Amino acid sequence: MLYAYGESPFARKRAMKFFVDTAEIAEIRELAATGLLDGVTTNPSLIAKSGRKILEVIAEICEVVQGPVSAEVAATEYKAMMAEAAVLKKIASNVAIKVPLTPDGLKACYALSQEGTAVNVTLCFSAAQALLAAKAGAAFISPFIGRLDDIGHDGMSLIADIVQIYANYPAIKTEVLAASIRHPIHLIEAAKMGADVATIPPNVIKQLYSHPLTDKGLAAFLKDWAATGQSIV
Ligand code: E4P
Numbered sequence: 001m002l003y004a005y006g007e008s009p010f011a012r013k014r015a016m017k018f019f020v021d022t023a024e025i026a027e028i029r030e031l032a033a034t035g036l037l038d039g040v041t042t043n044p045s046l047i048a049k050s051g052r053k054i055l056e057v058i059a060e061i062c063e064v065v066q067g068p069v070s071a072e073v074a075a076t077e078y079k080a081m082m083a084e085a086a087v088l089k090k091i092a093s094n095v096a097i098k099v100p101l102t103p104d105g106l107k108a109c110y111a112l113s114q115e116g117t118a119v120n121v122t123l124c125f126s127a128a129q130a131l132l133a134a135k136a137g138a139a140f141i142s143p144f145i146g147r148l149d150d151i152g153h154d155g156m157s158l159i160a161d162i163v164q165i166y167a168n169y170p171a172i173k174t175e176v177l178a179a180s181i182r183h184p185i186h187l188i189e190a191a192k193m194g195a196d197v198a199t200i201p202p203n204v205i206k207q208l209y210s211h212p213l214t215d216k217g218l219a220a221f222l223k224d225w226a227a228t229g230q231s232i233v
Contacts, residue, residue, distance in 0.1 A: 016191045019067070019199040021179070023050040025060050027202045032064050039067035041142075041179070041199040043098065043122065044074055055091060062092035068139075070120045072098035073108070081108040089117055096120045096139060101129045106136040113137030120177065127161040134166060134174040140197065144180035145190070156186070160193045167194075184208055 017038035020031050023046040031037045040061050047054050058071045071091070073084040081104060085097045096118040099105035109119045118139035124130050125148060133141045143162055145155030159178055166172045175196035181187055184207050187198050200208075 016195065017067070017175075017197040018205070019070075019177070019197055020205065021046070021181075021199040021201050023047050023052070023057050023061070024202070025050075025057065025064070028061055028064055031202065031205065036205070037065060037067070038197070039069060039096075039199075040065050041070040041098070041120070041177075043070075043072050055087070058088065058095060059091050062094055066094060068096040068118055068120075069094055070096045070098040070122075070140075072100075072122065076100070076102065076104060078104040078107050081105065082111060085112055085117070098122050098142075101125075101133060106132055109133065109136040109138050113139070122179070124162075125158070127158065127165055130158075130162040130174075130176075131165060134169075134172045138174045140175050140177040142177045142179040142199070145178060145186050146180035146182040148180075149182070155180070156189045156193070159190050159195050163194045 018036050019039040019041050020028060020037060021041045022028065023042045028040060042058070047057060050057055054071065058069060061069050071088045073081045075081045075084050081099060085108065088095055088097055097112055098120040099108050100123045101121050105121065109121055112119050114137065120140040120142055121133035121138040122142045124133065124141050124143045130141045130143060141162065143158045145159065148155035148158060159176065162176050166174065166176065177197040177199060178186070178190035178195040179199050181198055181200050181204055183204060187200060187204070190198050
C-alpha cells in the first residue's frame, strides 16, 4: 500500500505531517510545545546560518523532537557520504540522512535504506528524479517548490506529478515531502494534492495562524465582553 496510515484504501490519511525547516533550536522548542511538529529538516545552509556545529545542533534537536530529524551529508562522493552518514546516524535513532539527488546520493540512499536507515533525498526538481529516489528506497523525497517557482517553472505541478506517479505503484513507500515552501498557499496546495509531509520555515508556520477576520472578530468579542462586567474565573 502507498501510505502507512491505514489499512483500508478508503481510510482517510492521518493529517499531513508538519516538519519545520530550520536549525534554530529556540524556534524548534517553541513549535514542539504547540504539538504541531512532526519532524525537522536541516541543510548545510541552515546549519551555517545557525553558526553552530552540526553534530551538536542535530543532537539537541533530537532531544526535543521525536519524529524524523533530517541531517544532510556534505560529501559528494559515495564512500565519503557513507562515512558522514555513519557519524550522523549515531547521534540519535530518529536522524534521517539527507542526501542530494545525484548518482552517488542515490547509491548512498539505496545502501542506507537496505540497512534500515531512513533517507531523505533532497534537491528534487523533476518527476523522473522522484521516481529514481523511490526505486532507491528513500523514506522521503523532497521536491523544492519555491526554487522551481523562482526560475519561472510551476513548483506545485511537480508535487502533483509525484503524488500521482507514486499512487500508481502501491509498492512505493516513499513519502512526498513538499519542500522550499515560501507561503501558506504552497502548503495548502500541497495538502490538496495529498503530499504526505511539508517542511515549513518558521515564519510561514506563523502566517498559518493569521486571518484579519479572526483579529477583527476577537476584538469585537472582547469589547462586548468587557461591557458585561463579567469574569469567568
Ligand atoms: C528542504 O529540506 C530544504 O531544506 C528547504 O525546504 C529548502 O528551502 P529553500 O529553497 O527556501 O532554501
